[in-house]
Amino acid sequence: xxxxxxxxxxxxxxxxxxxxxxxxxxxxxxxxxxxxxxxxxxxxxxxxxxxxxxxxxxxxxxxxxxxxxxxxxxxxxxxxxxxxxxxxxxxxxxxxxxxxxxxxxxxxxxxxxxxxxxxxxxxxxxxxxxxxxxxxxxxxxxxxxxxxxxxxxxxxxxxxxxxxxxx
Numbered sequence: 001x002x003x004x005x006x007x008x009x010x011x012x013x014x015x016x017x018x019x020x021x022x023x024x025x026x027x028x029x030x031x032x033x034x035x036x037x038x039x040x041x042x043x044x045x046x047x048x049x050x051x052x053x054x055x056x057x058x059x060x061x062x063x064x065x066x067x068x069x070x071x072x073x074x075x076x077x078x079x080x081x082x083x084x085x086x087x088x089x090x091x092x093x094x095x096x097x098x099x100x101x102x103x104x105x106x107x108x109x110x111x112x113x114x115x116x117x118x119x120x121x122x123x124x125x126x127x128x129x130x131x132x133x134x135x136x137x138x139x140x141x142x143x144x145x146x147x148x149x150x151x152x153x154x155x156x157x158x159x160x161x162x163x164x165x166x167x
Contacts, residue, residue, distance in 0.1 A: 071164060127152075 099107070099116040107114040123129055130151070134144035 067162075068164075 095107075095114065096116070098104070099114075105116050127148075131144065131148050134147050135141055138144045138147065
């Protein structure tokens with residue numbers, strides 16, 4: 001292997017890291033036993049006596065098994081994403097410091113462009129911020145609290161979902 005330029009070295013190291021990370025997570029996903037027997041019968045008291053056919057029970061078991069397999073794969077991939085975000089955050093901090101220290105606004109590569117940007121954002125609107133701003137507006141804690149309670153008294157909705165509980 002002939003690495004002559006810094007770009008060659010960086011490209012080689014990036015490829016090596018990507019290959020290492022990719023194989024690590026692919027091995028973890030491959031380790032999930034796709035034919036793992038799931039004992040639904042002991043967990044759920046559903047039998048053919050309850051009016052369910054054998055085929056319906058088998059489809060339910062297959063769907064449940066596939067659901068758990070997909071959930072396991074998602075967990076592994078989210079771990080990979082979390083690791084990559086941490087790594088990206090480290091690089092971001094280093095690059096921002098460099099660009100700020102040397103007054104660099106743009107960096108161009110072969111495929112992308114980095115731009116040093118400053119954005120002024122408003123503070124997120126949460127309960128504490130809302131109470132403080134209402135109190136400041138009304139110059140009266142009682143009126144501010146009444147207004148906050150009025151705003152907080154919203155319609156609720158019921159959502160249904162599955163929750164996986166680890167044993």
